[in-house]
Amino acid sequence: MSDPHRTNSSIGLVSHVDKHVNKTINNMGNQLRIGLLFGGRSGEHEVSIRSAAAAARALQAGSNRDRYSLLPFYLQKDGRWQGPAIAQGVLDSAQPLPSGDRPENPAQLWQFPPEAAEVDVWFPTLHGPNGEDGSIQGLLQLMQVPCVGSGVLGSAAGMDKIAMKMVFAQAGLPQVNYRLVTRSQVWFNPCIFPKLCDELEVAIGYPCFVKPANLGSSVGIAKVRSRSELEAALDSAASFDRRIIVEAAAGGKPREVECAVLGNDDPQASVIGEITFESDFYDYETKYGEGAADLVIPATLPPAVVDRLQSMAKAAFLALDCAGLARVDFFYVESTGEIFINEINTLPGFTATSMYPRLWESTGVPFPELVDRLVKLAIDRQATGQGAV
Ligand SMILES: Nc1ncnc2c1ncn2[C@@H]1O[C@H](COP(=O)(O)OP(=O)(O)OP(=O)(O)O)[C@@H](O)[C@H]1O
Ligand SMILES: [Mg+2]
Numbered sequence: 453m454s455d456p457h458r459t460n461s462s463i464g465l466v467s468h469v470d471k472h473v474n475k476t477i478n479n480m481g482n483q484l485r486i487g488l489l490f491g492g493r494s495g496e497h498e499v500s501i502r503s504a505a506a507a508a509r510a511l512q513a514g515s516n517r518d519r520y521s522l523l524p525f526y527l528q529k530d531g532r533w534q535g536p537a538i539a540q541g542v543l544d545s546a547q548p549l550p551s552g553d554r555p556e557n558p559a560q561l562w563q564f565p566p567e568a569a570e571v572d573v574w575f576p577t578l579h580g581p582n583g584e585d586g587s588i589q590g591l592l593q594l595m596q597v598p599c600v601g602s603g604v605l606g607s608a609a610g611m612d613k614i615a616m617k618m619v620f621a622q623a624g625l626p627q628v629n630y631r632l633v634t635r636s637q638v639w640f641n642p643c644i645f646p647k648l649c650d651e652l653e654v655a656i657g658y659p660c661f662v663k664p665a666n667l668g669s670s671v672g673i674a675k676v677r678s679r680s681e682l683e684a685a686l687d688s689a690a691s692f693d694r695r696i697i698v699e700a701a702a703g704g705k706p707r708e709v710e711c712a713v714l715g716n717d718d719p720q721a722s723v724i725g726e727i728t729f730e731s732d733f734y735d736y737e738t739k740y741g742e743g744a745a746d747l748v749i750p751a752t753l754p755p756a757v758v759d760r761l762q763s764m765a766k767a768a769f770l771a772l773d774c775a776g777l778a779r780v781d782f783f784y785v786e787s788t789g790e791i792f793i794n795e796i797n798t799l800p801g802f803t804a805t806s807m808y809p810r811l812w813e814s815t816g817v818p819f820p821e822l823v824d825r826l827v828k829l830a831i832d833r834q835a836t837g838q839g840a841v
Pocket of ligand 1: 661781783
C-alpha cells in the first residue's frame with residue numbers, strides 16, 4: 453500500500469490501527485511471517501486449499517512481498533498438522549493429501565510443526581466445522597499470536613445457525629420464523645416425533661427449510677413441501693448434526709444478496725453482490741457446479757435497499773463480536789420489499805473468484821490491499837485486547 457492514509461480513508465478505517473501495527477512491525481523486524489493455515493477437518497477442505505492459494509498470491513503481490521513472508525501450514529482431513537515443506541506442495545498442486553479417519557499417532561493432533569513457533573500473525577483460510585467455528589481460534593489465542601478474523605465467540609456463534617439466529621433476534625435483525633429441533637427429538641423419542649412434526653407444521657408451515665445447525669455449503673439442507681418430506685429431511689439432518697433448524701421459506705424465490713464486512717470495532721460494509729441461479733435454491737450442486745450460478749457485483753438494487761443491507765450487515769457483525777472479516781447473506785423479497793438476514797460467514801470463501809474478495813475489489817480495495825488490511829486488523833485486535841486479559 454503506497455499511501456496508507458488515502459487507503460484508510462477510502463474504507464474509513466481509523467488511524468490507530470496503523471499506530472499499533474507499525475509498533476508491532478517494528479518490534480518484530482522488517483518482515484512479518486504469516487502463518488497461512490488451511491485444509492482442515494471439514495467438508496470445505498478443498499475450497500480451503502483454493503482460498504489459501506489465493507491469499508498466498510495476494511500476500512506476495514506488489515509491496516506485500518517486502519512486508520510479509522509466508523509459512524504455510526496444512527491441516528489434513530484427519531487432523532494432522534503439516535509444516536511448510538508439505539503444505540507448500542499442497543498449495544502448488546491444489547490437491548489434498550490422502551489421509552485416514554484418525555492419524556496413527558494421535559500426538560500429531562496437538563504437536564505442531566516446529567515452524568509454528570516462528571509465526572508472527574496467523575491467517576486461517578479454514579471454512580466450516582473445526583476451522584470457522586472457534587476451535588482453531590481458541591488454540592491460536594492460547595498461542596498469544598495475532599490471528600486474522602473473529603475470535604472464539606464470533607466464530608462459534610457465527611457457525612451455529614441457532615445461536616446466530618438468537619443473537620440476531622436480540623439485535624432486532626429481521627429474519628424468517630424458525631424452530632430448534634434436536635437429534636434426540638428426532639431419533640430417540642418415537643412417541644413424540646409425530647407431535648413434533650404437527651407443531652412444526654403449525655409454527656412454520658410449508659414450504660420450509662430443514663438444516664443441520666453447523667455445517668455449511670448447503671450440505672444436509674432440504675426444502676420440504678409435505679409431511680413425508682419433513683420427516684425424511686429431519687432424519688437426514690439428524691445424521692449430520694445434533695442440532696437442527698427448521699425455518700420458513702422467505703417469500704417465493706427471494707433474491708439472494710450478500711455484503712462483505714471489513715474491520716473490527718468500527719467495521720465497513722462493501723457494495724452488495726447477488727447470486728443468481730436457475731435451480732430451486734442455492735444447493736450444493738448449484739454452489740459448486742461449473743456455471744450453475746452467477747455473481748452479479750454490484751447487484752442492481754434501489755439505493756435505500758443497499759443502505760439497509762449495509763447497516764444490517766454491520767449490525768450483525770457487531771452483534772456477534774466478529775473481527776476482521778465476515779460475509780453477511782440476506783434474502784430480499786422484491787415484491788414486498790422485505791429483507792431477511794440469512795446468515796453470517798466469519799471465514800467466507802476467499803478464492804480469487806469468491807464473493808468476499810470480489811465485493812471488496814468492486815468497493816475499491818484490491819485483493820493484495822485486502823489481505824494487508826486483514827493482517828493489520830489482526831494485530832490491532834490483539835494489541836487492543838481480543839477479550840478479557
Ligand atoms: N429460509 C429460506 N428461504 C429461502 N431460501 C432458503 C432459506 N434458507 C435457505 N435457503 C436456500 O438454501 C441455501 C443454503 O442455505 P444456508 O445459506 O442457510 O446454508 P449454507 O449455505 O449451508 O451455509 P453456509 O453459507 O454457511 O455454507 C440458501 O442460499 C438459499 O438458496
Ligand atoms: Mg449460505
